Amino acid sequence: MNADGFTGFTGLAETRVVVVGLGLMGGSLALALHGKVAKLVGYDPDPQVVSLANLQQVVDQASPDLGEVLPESDLVVLAAPVLAILDLLNHLDSLHPGPAVVLDLGSTKTQVAAAMASLPERFDPLGGHPMCGNEKASLVNAEKGMFRGAVFALTPLPRTSLRAKKLVQELVKVIGALELWLDPDFHDRWVAATSHLPYLLAHALTLATPLAAAPLVGSGFLSTSRLAGSYAPMMLDVLQTNRQNILEALGIFRSCLDEIELCLGREDLEALEDILRRSTHQHEVLASRGKR
Numbered sequence: 001m002n003a004d005g006f007t008g009f010t011g012l013a014e015t016r017v018v019v020v021g022l023g024l025m026g027g028s029l030a031l032a033l034h035g036k037v038a039k040l041v042g043y044d045p046d047p048q049v050v051s052l053a054n055l056q057q058v059v060d061q062a063s064p065d066l067g068e069v070l071p072e073s074d075l076v077v078l079a080a081p082v083l084a085i086l087d088l089l090n091h092l093d094s095l096h097p098g099p100a101v102v103l104d105l106g107s108t109k110t111q112v113a114a115a116m117a118s119l120p121e122r123f124d125p126l127g128g129h130p131m132c133g134n135e136k137a138s139l140v141n142a143e144k145g146m147f148r149g150a151v152f153a154l155t156p157l158p159r160t161s162l163r164a165k166k167l168v169q170e171l172v173k174v175i176g177a178l179e180l181w182l183d184p185d186f187h188d189r190w191v192a193a194t195s196h197l198p199y200l201l202a203h204a205l206t207l208a209t210p211l212a213a214a215p216l217v218g219s220g221f222l223s224t225s226r227l228a229g230s231y232a233p234m235m236l237d238v239l240q241t242n243r244q245n246i247l248e249a250l251g252i253f254r255s256c257l258d259e260i261e262l263c264l265g266r267e268d269l270e271a272l273e274d275i276l277r278r279s280t281h282q283h284e285v286l287a288s289r290g291k292r
Contacts, residue, residue: 010163011170012171015075017033018043018076019042020042021043021044022142024137029130029175031058031143042058043063045064067095079104081237083240086115092119102125105129107196108187110242124164127157129152131195135226135229136229154168155187205225260275
């Protein structure tokens with residue numbers, strides 16, 4: 001037995017995987033992993049989701065009983081909303097005899113990392129966040145190829161073993177994603193700007209648009225406001241667990257918007273054009289660095 005408590009390294013093909021939560025993200029991951037692991041089981045608290053998962057053979061076995069599917073797994077993937085992930089981590093000790101690698105797919109990482117740090121030593125935790133998805137939640141919208149070409153952020157803990165890192169690296173490769181390793185705090189700071197702020201701006205834009213303007217809604221409005229159609233309860237978890245970073249991102253955005261409003265109010269077209277030019281350049285840089 002090696003220093004991290006495991007007997008050797010087990011590759012993904014020999015690993016028994018349980019996906020906890022069979023919504024859009026968990027269902028898509030299950031579809032992408034099906035047939036590529038030793039055993040693939042799934043859990044969801046909704047019996048209708050479980051029935052659909054079994055009917056469509058999304059996993060080898062799906063159950064609404066976490067105690068039935070969790071104990072025999074080598075890799076536990078927590079694909080639930082963030083607050084549910086935190087609750088699951090708090091109860092994992094009593095649900096799984098271990099040892100097991102624990103990977104989460106939550107949209108925020110700092111609080112999850114803190115909860116993972118408190119797990120008993122028989123667990124080998126690693127944070128994760130696939131940067132993909134769409135505004136339509138639920139298993140019926142799951143896609144096998146959803147992760148292909150997408151960045152998969154990975155946020156290790158000081159206690160995360162090399163074994164866990166290699167196993168999750170293999171998982172990321174198998175589903176066609178691109179690994180990106182970073183600190184949990186950095187992750188939350190940057191996704192506040194790239195993911196959580198756009199979500200709130202989409203809602204603000206939608207609410208600021210009169211219903212009478214509907215006949216003139218075109219592709220620009222629809223693409224900019226698309227995130228307003230996301231599942232609100234799940235996003236409330238994200239906003240709550242990354243509140244301070246999002247508030248800072250909102251403050252920076254408000255300053256930029258104030259600058260644009262000031263130039264427009266003064267009819268200072270030269271200054272306004274300079275803002276738009278700088279923004280166009282920055283967009284090109286961001287798009288090129290983030291290109292899949």
